Amino acid sequence: MSEKIGIGVGMVGHAFMGRVHSQAWRSVGAFFDLPLAPRMAVLAGRSRERASAAAARLGWADVETDWRKLVERDDVQIVDICTPGDSHAEIAVAALEAGKHVICEKPLANTVAEAEAMVRAAASAPGRSMVAFNYRRVPAIALARRYVEEGRLGEIRHVRAQYLQDWIVDPEFPLVWRLRKDKAGSGALGDIGAHIIDTAEYVTGQRVVGVSALTETFVKERPLAEESAGLSATGGAATGTVTVDDAALFIGRLSGGALASFEATRFATGRKNALRIELNGSLGSLAFDFEAMNELWVSEGDSGFTRILVTEPGHPYAGAWWPPGHGLGYEHTFTHEIKDFLEAIAEERDPAPSFADGLRVQRVLAAVERSAADASRYTVVSEAS
Numbered sequence: 001m002s003e004k005i006g007i008g009v010g011m012v013g014h015a016f017m018g019r020v021h022s023q024a025w026r027s028v029g030a031f032f033d034l035p036l037a038p039r040m041a042v043l044a045g046r047s048r049e050r051a052s053a054a055a056a057r058l059g060w061a062d063v064e065t066d067w068r069k070l071v072e073r074d075d076v077q078i079v080d081i082c083t084p085g086d087s088h089a090e091i092a093v094a095a096l097e098a099g100k101h102v103i104c105e106k107p108l109a110n111t112v113a114e115a116e117a118m119v120r121a122a123a124s125a126p127g128r129s130m131v132a133f134n135y136r137r138v139p140a141i142a143l144a145r146r147y148v149e150e151g152r153l154g155e156i157r158h159v160r161a162q163y164l165q166d167w168i169v170d171p172e173f174p175l176v177w178r179l180r181k182d183k184a185g186s187g188a189l190g191d192i193g194a195h196i197i198d199t200a201e202y203v204t205g206q207r208v209v210g211v212s213a214l215t216e217t218f219v220k221e222r223p224l225a226e227e228s229a230g231l232s233a234t235g236g237a238a239t240g241t242v243t244v245d246d247a248a249l250f251i252g253r254l255s256g257g258a259l260a261s262f263e264a265t266r267f268a269t270g271r272k273n274a275l276r277i278e279l280n281g282s283l284g285s286l287a288f289d290f291e292a293m294n295e296l297w298v299s300e301g302d303s304g305f306t307r308i309l310v311t312e313p314g315h316p317y318a319g320a321w322w323p324p325g326h327g328l329g330y331e332h333t334f335t336h337e338i339k340d341f342l343e344a345i346a347e348e349r350d351p352a353p354s355f356a357d358g359l360r361v362q363r364v365l366a367a368v369e370r371s372a373a374d375a376s377r378y379t380v381v382s383e384a385s
Protein backbone atom coordinates (compact mmCIF):
# COMPACT_ATOMS: atom_id res chain seq x y z
CA MET A 1 0.00 0.00 0.00
CA SER A 2 1.31 3.47 -0.91
CA GLU A 3 2.43 6.06 1.69
CA LYS A 4 -0.51 8.27 2.71
CA ILE A 5 -0.24 12.01 3.03
CA GLY A 6 -2.49 13.44 5.74
CA ILE A 7 -4.96 16.18 4.84
CA GLY A 8 -6.97 18.09 7.47
CA VAL A 9 -10.72 18.53 7.04
CA GLY A 10 -12.94 21.16 8.65
CA MET A 11 -16.69 20.75 8.31
CA VAL A 12 -19.26 23.51 8.80
CA GLY A 13 -22.69 22.28 9.98
CA HIS A 14 -23.65 19.03 11.66
CA ALA A 15 -27.30 18.35 10.82
CA PHE A 16 -28.45 15.73 8.28
CA MET A 17 -25.82 16.53 5.63
CA GLY A 18 -23.11 16.99 8.27
CA ARG A 19 -23.86 13.55 9.66
CA VAL A 20 -23.76 11.83 6.31
CA HIS A 21 -20.58 13.66 5.22
CA SER A 22 -18.94 12.69 8.54
CA GLN A 23 -19.75 9.07 7.86
CA ALA A 24 -18.04 9.43 4.47
CA TRP A 25 -14.90 11.09 5.88
CA ARG A 26 -14.69 8.39 8.57
CA SER A 27 -15.06 5.40 6.28
CA VAL A 28 -13.53 6.40 2.93
CA GLY A 29 -9.95 5.39 3.80
CA ALA A 30 -11.07 2.01 5.08
CA PHE A 31 -12.60 1.00 1.74
CA PHE A 32 -10.65 2.88 -0.93
CA ASP A 33 -6.88 2.94 -1.30
CA LEU A 34 -6.34 6.69 -1.52
CA PRO A 35 -3.19 8.81 -1.87
CA LEU A 36 -4.49 11.16 0.86
CA ALA A 37 -5.57 10.26 4.38
CA PRO A 38 -8.27 12.65 5.65
CA ARG A 39 -7.97 13.81 9.27
CA MET A 40 -11.29 14.99 10.74
CA ALA A 41 -9.72 18.05 12.36
CA VAL A 42 -12.58 20.36 13.30
CA LEU A 43 -16.33 20.78 13.20
CA ALA A 44 -18.00 24.22 13.27
CA GLY A 45 -21.45 24.86 14.72
CA ARG A 46 -22.96 27.93 16.36
CA SER A 47 -23.73 26.30 19.72
CA ARG A 48 -20.59 24.98 21.44
CA GLU A 49 -22.62 22.48 23.40
CA ARG A 50 -24.37 21.00 20.37
CA ALA A 51 -21.28 21.12 18.16
CA SER A 52 -19.18 19.39 20.84
CA ALA A 53 -21.77 16.64 21.26
CA ALA A 54 -21.93 16.20 17.46
CA ALA A 55 -18.12 16.19 17.15
CA ALA A 56 -17.81 13.49 19.82
CA ARG A 57 -20.49 11.38 18.16
CA LEU A 58 -19.33 11.86 14.56
CA GLY A 59 -15.57 11.66 15.08
CA TRP A 60 -14.29 15.25 14.82
CA ALA A 61 -11.20 16.14 16.93
CA ASP A 62 -12.09 19.76 17.75
CA VAL A 63 -14.86 22.33 17.59
CA GLU A 64 -15.20 25.98 16.51
CA THR A 65 -18.31 28.13 17.02
CA ASP A 66 -17.39 30.54 14.20
CA TRP A 67 -16.78 29.09 10.72
CA ARG A 68 -14.30 31.95 10.05
CA LYS A 69 -11.96 30.48 12.69
CA LEU A 70 -12.22 27.07 11.03
CA VAL A 71 -11.32 28.56 7.65
CA GLU A 72 -8.23 30.25 9.15
CA ARG A 73 -6.83 27.15 10.83
CA ASP A 74 -3.52 25.73 9.62
CA ASP A 75 -4.61 22.16 10.32
CA VAL A 76 -7.50 22.54 7.82
CA GLN A 77 -6.78 22.08 4.10
CA ILE A 78 -10.31 21.07 3.05
CA VAL A 79 -13.48 22.95 4.02
CA ASP A 80 -16.69 20.92 3.78
CA ILE A 81 -19.83 23.13 3.71
CA CYS A 82 -22.95 21.40 5.07
CA THR A 83 -25.02 24.48 5.95
CA PRO A 84 -28.25 25.83 4.41
CA GLY A 85 -27.76 27.59 1.06
CA ASP A 86 -27.80 31.14 2.43
CA SER A 87 -24.24 30.76 3.80
CA HIS A 88 -22.64 28.70 1.00
CA ALA A 89 -21.23 31.61 -1.00
CA GLU A 90 -19.73 33.49 1.94
CA ILE A 91 -18.05 30.42 3.43
CA ALA A 92 -16.85 29.02 0.09
CA VAL A 93 -15.36 32.30 -1.13
CA ALA A 94 -13.57 32.86 2.22
CA ALA A 95 -12.24 29.30 2.22
CA LEU A 96 -11.01 29.50 -1.39
CA GLU A 97 -9.34 32.86 -0.69
CA ALA A 98 -7.63 31.24 2.32
CA GLY A 99 -6.17 28.64 -0.08
CA LYS A 100 -8.38 25.73 1.00
CA HIS A 101 -10.04 23.06 -1.10
CA VAL A 102 -13.84 23.27 -0.84
CA ILE A 103 -16.68 20.77 -1.11
CA CYS A 104 -20.10 22.40 -0.86
CA GLU A 105 -23.58 20.93 -0.46
CA LYS A 106 -26.16 21.48 -3.20
CA PRO A 107 -27.67 23.56 -4.60
CA LEU A 108 -24.45 25.50 -4.99
CA ALA A 109 -26.05 28.73 -3.72
CA ASN A 110 -29.38 30.48 -3.31
CA THR A 111 -29.00 32.77 -6.34
CA VAL A 112 -27.19 32.83 -9.67
CA ALA A 113 -25.20 35.89 -8.53
CA GLU A 114 -23.88 34.01 -5.49
CA ALA A 115 -23.04 30.97 -7.59
CA GLU A 116 -21.18 33.20 -10.08
CA ALA A 117 -19.14 34.70 -7.24
CA MET A 118 -18.23 31.18 -6.12
CA VAL A 119 -17.15 30.19 -9.63
CA ARG A 120 -15.02 33.34 -9.90
CA ALA A 121 -13.38 32.60 -6.54
CA ALA A 122 -12.75 28.99 -7.58
CA ALA A 123 -11.18 30.06 -10.88
CA SER A 124 -8.60 32.31 -9.22
CA ALA A 125 -7.82 30.12 -6.17
CA PRO A 126 -5.22 27.37 -5.83
CA GLY A 127 -7.71 25.04 -4.09
CA ARG A 128 -10.00 22.55 -5.83
CA SER A 129 -13.75 22.79 -5.49
CA MET A 130 -16.71 20.46 -5.90
CA VAL A 131 -20.47 20.71 -5.51
CA ALA A 132 -21.95 17.73 -3.68
CA PHE A 133 -24.40 16.20 -6.14
CA ASN A 134 -24.03 12.83 -4.46
CA TYR A 135 -26.43 10.87 -6.69
CA ARG A 136 -23.85 10.88 -9.49
CA ARG A 137 -22.03 8.42 -7.24
CA VAL A 138 -24.81 5.83 -7.07
CA PRO A 139 -23.19 2.85 -8.84
CA ALA A 140 -26.31 2.30 -10.99
CA ILE A 141 -26.34 5.96 -12.11
CA ALA A 142 -22.62 5.87 -12.92
CA LEU A 143 -23.26 2.65 -14.85
CA ALA A 144 -26.13 4.33 -16.73
CA ARG A 145 -23.73 7.07 -17.81
CA ARG A 146 -21.23 4.44 -18.96
CA TYR A 147 -23.94 2.82 -21.13
CA VAL A 148 -24.81 6.17 -22.72
CA GLU A 149 -21.12 6.99 -23.31
CA GLU A 150 -20.60 3.59 -24.94
CA GLY A 151 -23.44 4.43 -27.34
CA ARG A 152 -25.56 1.46 -26.24
CA LEU A 153 -28.72 3.58 -26.15
CA GLY A 154 -28.03 5.32 -29.44
CA GLU A 155 -29.35 8.83 -29.83
CA ILE A 156 -31.19 9.96 -26.68
CA ARG A 157 -34.71 11.21 -27.49
CA HIS A 158 -36.45 11.28 -24.11
CA VAL A 159 -35.38 11.95 -20.51
CA ARG A 160 -38.00 11.52 -17.78
CA ALA A 161 -36.67 12.64 -14.41
CA GLN A 162 -38.56 12.76 -11.12
CA TYR A 163 -37.64 13.35 -7.52
CA LEU A 164 -40.56 12.40 -5.31
CA GLN A 165 -40.72 12.77 -1.53
CA ASP A 166 -43.63 13.11 0.93
CA TRP A 167 -42.16 14.46 4.18
CA ILE A 168 -44.27 17.66 4.22
CA VAL A 169 -47.65 16.29 3.10
CA ASP A 170 -49.01 16.88 6.63
CA PRO A 171 -50.04 20.58 6.81
CA GLU A 172 -49.01 20.54 10.49
CA PHE A 173 -45.41 19.72 9.58
CA PRO A 174 -43.45 22.78 10.74
CA LEU A 175 -41.86 25.56 8.75
CA VAL A 176 -38.27 24.21 8.79
CA TRP A 177 -35.46 26.04 6.99
CA ARG A 178 -35.98 24.06 3.79
CA LEU A 179 -39.40 25.80 3.49
CA ARG A 180 -37.97 29.33 3.81
CA LYS A 181 -36.74 31.21 0.75
CA ASP A 182 -34.28 33.32 2.79
CA LYS A 183 -32.50 30.14 3.97
CA ALA A 184 -33.00 27.68 1.12
CA GLY A 185 -33.40 29.87 -1.99
CA SER A 186 -36.29 27.76 -3.28
CA GLY A 187 -38.28 24.70 -2.20
CA ALA A 188 -38.57 21.29 -3.84
CA LEU A 189 -37.06 22.94 -6.90
CA GLY A 190 -33.62 23.71 -5.45
CA ASP A 191 -33.54 20.98 -2.82
CA ILE A 192 -34.39 17.99 -4.98
CA GLY A 193 -35.06 19.41 -8.46
CA ALA A 194 -31.38 20.41 -8.54
CA HIS A 195 -30.44 16.75 -8.12
CA ILE A 196 -32.48 15.57 -11.11
CA ILE A 197 -31.17 18.37 -13.32
CA ASP A 198 -27.62 17.32 -12.46
CA THR A 199 -28.43 13.61 -12.82
CA ALA A 200 -30.04 14.14 -16.24
CA GLU A 201 -27.08 16.20 -17.47
CA TYR A 202 -24.56 13.74 -16.03
CA VAL A 203 -26.14 10.58 -17.42
CA THR A 204 -26.86 11.99 -20.89
CA GLY A 205 -23.76 14.19 -21.20
CA GLN A 206 -26.17 16.88 -22.49
CA ARG A 207 -27.04 20.30 -21.03
CA VAL A 208 -30.50 21.68 -20.27
CA VAL A 209 -30.81 24.54 -22.76
CA GLY A 210 -34.40 25.73 -22.19
CA VAL A 211 -37.35 25.12 -19.88
CA SER A 212 -41.04 25.79 -19.39
CA ALA A 213 -42.38 25.40 -15.86
CA LEU A 214 -45.19 25.28 -13.32
CA THR A 215 -44.64 25.52 -9.55
CA GLU A 216 -47.09 25.37 -6.67
CA THR A 217 -47.18 25.88 -2.90
CA PHE A 218 -50.02 23.68 -1.67
CA VAL A 219 -49.74 24.51 2.05
CA LYS A 220 -49.15 28.22 2.50
CA GLU A 221 -49.05 28.52 6.34
CA ARG A 222 -47.37 26.14 8.75
CA PRO A 223 -46.52 26.03 12.47
CA LEU A 224 -43.19 27.70 13.20
CA ALA A 225 -40.48 25.11 13.88
CA GLU A 226 -39.35 24.79 17.50
CA GLU A 227 -37.03 21.80 17.24
CA SER A 228 -35.76 20.10 14.10
CA ALA A 229 -33.38 17.25 13.34
CA GLY A 230 -32.80 16.01 9.82
CA LEU A 231 -36.20 15.94 8.14
CA SER A 232 -38.16 15.69 11.43
CA ALA A 233 -39.40 18.69 13.37
CA THR A 234 -41.82 19.84 16.04
CA GLY A 235 -43.73 23.11 15.94
CA GLY A 236 -45.83 25.23 18.27
CA ALA A 237 -49.08 27.20 18.01
CA ALA A 238 -47.59 30.17 16.13
CA THR A 239 -47.60 29.90 12.37
CA GLY A 240 -45.66 31.44 9.50
CA THR A 241 -45.84 31.67 5.72
CA VAL A 242 -44.21 29.12 3.45
CA THR A 243 -42.09 31.16 1.03
CA VAL A 244 -40.97 28.42 -1.36
CA ASP A 245 -42.53 26.00 -3.85
CA ASP A 246 -43.84 22.64 -2.63
CA ALA A 247 -43.61 21.18 -6.13
CA ALA A 248 -41.98 22.13 -9.43
CA LEU A 249 -42.77 20.59 -12.80
CA PHE A 250 -40.94 21.56 -15.93
CA ILE A 251 -40.16 20.40 -19.39
CA GLY A 252 -36.98 21.19 -21.24
CA ARG A 253 -34.75 20.67 -24.23
CA LEU A 254 -31.28 19.19 -23.87
CA SER A 255 -28.29 20.29 -25.91
CA GLY A 256 -28.14 17.01 -27.86
CA GLY A 257 -31.77 17.33 -28.97
CA ALA A 258 -33.50 15.22 -26.30
CA LEU A 259 -36.84 16.32 -24.83
CA ALA A 260 -36.92 16.13 -21.05
CA SER A 261 -39.54 16.31 -18.30
CA PHE A 262 -38.74 16.98 -14.66
CA GLU A 263 -40.93 16.69 -11.57
CA ALA A 264 -39.72 17.62 -8.08
CA THR A 265 -42.22 17.37 -5.24
CA ARG A 266 -42.42 16.79 -1.51
CA PHE A 267 -46.14 15.98 -1.85
CA ALA A 268 -45.88 12.57 -3.53
CA THR A 269 -47.67 10.70 -0.74
CA GLY A 270 -46.00 7.31 -0.21
CA ARG A 271 -42.82 8.18 -2.10
CA LYS A 272 -39.95 8.63 0.35
CA ASN A 273 -36.88 9.28 -1.74
CA ALA A 274 -37.81 8.28 -5.27
CA LEU A 275 -35.19 9.88 -7.47
CA ARG A 276 -36.08 8.31 -10.80
CA ILE A 277 -34.72 8.70 -14.27
CA GLU A 278 -35.66 7.02 -17.52
CA LEU A 279 -33.90 7.53 -20.84
CA ASN A 280 -35.19 6.41 -24.21
CA GLY A 281 -32.70 6.27 -27.06
CA SER A 282 -32.80 5.09 -30.66
CA LEU A 283 -31.21 1.74 -29.65
CA GLY A 284 -32.35 1.23 -26.08
CA SER A 285 -33.61 2.58 -22.77
CA LEU A 286 -32.56 2.80 -19.12
CA ALA A 287 -34.60 3.23 -15.95
CA PHE A 288 -33.52 3.85 -12.35
CA ASP A 289 -35.33 4.49 -9.06
CA PHE A 290 -33.35 5.38 -5.94
CA GLU A 291 -35.85 3.45 -3.80
CA ALA A 292 -34.27 0.36 -5.39
CA MET A 293 -30.85 1.95 -5.73
CA ASN A 294 -28.87 -1.21 -6.45
CA GLU A 295 -30.85 -1.89 -9.61
CA LEU A 296 -30.66 -0.51 -13.14
CA TRP A 297 -33.29 -1.52 -15.69
CA VAL A 298 -32.07 -1.76 -19.26
CA SER A 299 -33.82 -2.38 -22.56
CA GLU A 300 -31.64 -3.02 -25.59
CA GLY A 301 -33.09 -3.86 -28.97
CA ASP A 302 -36.71 -4.98 -28.61
CA SER A 303 -36.19 -7.04 -25.44
CA GLY A 304 -38.22 -4.92 -23.01
CA PHE A 305 -36.64 -4.02 -19.68
CA THR A 306 -34.41 -6.42 -17.76
CA ARG A 307 -32.88 -5.82 -14.33
CA ILE A 308 -29.16 -5.47 -13.69
CA LEU A 309 -28.14 -5.85 -10.07
CA VAL A 310 -25.37 -3.24 -9.87
CA THR A 311 -23.21 -4.97 -7.27
CA GLU A 312 -20.60 -6.71 -9.42
CA PRO A 313 -16.88 -5.93 -8.92
CA GLY A 314 -16.72 -4.41 -12.42
CA HIS A 315 -19.54 -1.96 -11.72
CA PRO A 316 -18.64 1.61 -10.69
CA TYR A 317 -17.51 1.80 -7.02
CA ALA A 318 -19.10 -1.58 -6.18
CA GLY A 319 -15.89 -3.61 -6.04
CA ALA A 320 -14.62 -1.70 -3.00
CA TRP A 321 -17.50 -2.92 -0.82
CA TRP A 322 -19.32 -6.19 -0.35
CA PRO A 323 -19.61 -9.41 -2.34
CA PRO A 324 -22.06 -9.33 -5.28
CA GLY A 325 -25.71 -8.95 -4.31
CA HIS A 326 -25.05 -7.46 -0.85
CA GLY A 327 -25.96 -3.92 -1.90
CA LEU A 328 -25.16 -0.36 -0.92
CA GLY A 329 -27.15 2.49 0.67
CA TYR A 330 -27.58 6.27 0.64
CA GLU A 331 -24.45 6.91 2.71
CA HIS A 332 -22.16 5.16 0.24
CA THR A 333 -22.88 7.81 -2.41
CA PHE A 334 -21.21 10.36 -0.15
CA THR A 335 -18.24 8.08 0.51
CA HIS A 336 -17.78 7.79 -3.27
CA GLU A 337 -18.04 11.56 -3.63
CA ILE A 338 -15.33 12.11 -1.00
CA LYS A 339 -13.13 9.45 -2.63
CA ASP A 340 -13.40 11.17 -6.03
CA PHE A 341 -12.75 14.57 -4.44
CA LEU A 342 -9.61 13.35 -2.63
CA GLU A 343 -8.28 11.69 -5.79
CA ALA A 344 -8.77 14.90 -7.78
CA ILE A 345 -6.92 16.92 -5.11
CA ALA A 346 -4.04 14.42 -5.07
CA GLU A 347 -3.85 14.38 -8.87
CA GLU A 348 -4.05 18.19 -9.03
CA ARG A 349 -7.06 18.25 -11.34
CA ASP A 350 -10.53 19.73 -11.03
CA PRO A 351 -13.10 17.38 -9.60
CA ALA A 352 -16.57 16.95 -11.10
CA PRO A 353 -19.14 18.25 -10.56
CA SER A 354 -17.30 21.55 -10.31
CA PHE A 355 -18.64 24.88 -9.09
CA ALA A 356 -19.15 25.70 -12.78
CA ASP A 357 -21.43 22.65 -13.06
CA GLY A 358 -23.26 23.88 -9.95
CA LEU A 359 -23.69 27.31 -11.53
CA ARG A 360 -25.19 25.74 -14.65
CA VAL A 361 -27.79 23.95 -12.51
CA GLN A 362 -28.41 27.23 -10.65
CA ARG A 363 -29.18 28.92 -13.97
CA VAL A 364 -31.70 26.20 -14.79
CA LEU A 365 -33.36 26.68 -11.36
CA ALA A 366 -33.59 30.44 -12.00
CA ALA A 367 -35.02 29.87 -15.48
CA VAL A 368 -37.66 27.51 -14.02
CA GLU A 369 -38.67 30.20 -11.52
CA ARG A 370 -38.84 32.85 -14.24
CA SER A 371 -40.91 30.61 -16.48
CA ALA A 372 -43.31 29.65 -13.65
CA ALA A 373 -43.80 33.31 -12.74
CA ASP A 374 -44.57 34.32 -16.34
CA ALA A 375 -48.34 33.99 -16.86
CA SER A 376 -47.95 34.59 -20.59
CA ARG A 377 -46.23 31.18 -20.87
CA TYR A 378 -49.33 29.40 -19.53
CA THR A 379 -52.29 28.73 -21.79
CA VAL A 380 -55.58 28.81 -19.91
CA VAL A 381 -58.11 26.20 -21.09
CA SER A 382 -60.83 27.09 -18.59
CA GLU A 383 -60.83 28.92 -15.26
CA ALA A 384 -60.28 26.68 -12.22
CA SER A 385 -63.41 26.89 -10.03
Ligand code: SOE
Binds near residue numbers: 165
Ligand atom coordinates in the same frame (compact mmCIF):
# COMPACT_ATOMS: atom_id res chain seq x y z
C1 SOE B 1 -34.48 16.68 1.68
O1 SOE B 1 -35.36 16.86 0.64
C2 SOE B 1 -33.21 15.95 1.28
O2 SOE B 1 -32.49 15.69 2.44
C3 SOE B 1 -32.33 16.76 0.34
O3 SOE B 1 -31.93 17.98 0.93
C4 SOE B 1 -31.12 15.92 -0.05
O4 SOE B 1 -30.33 16.61 -0.97
C5 SOE B 1 -31.59 14.58 -0.64
O5 SOE B 1 -30.49 13.76 -0.88
C6 SOE B 1 -32.49 13.87 0.29
O6 SOE B 1 -33.56 14.72 0.66
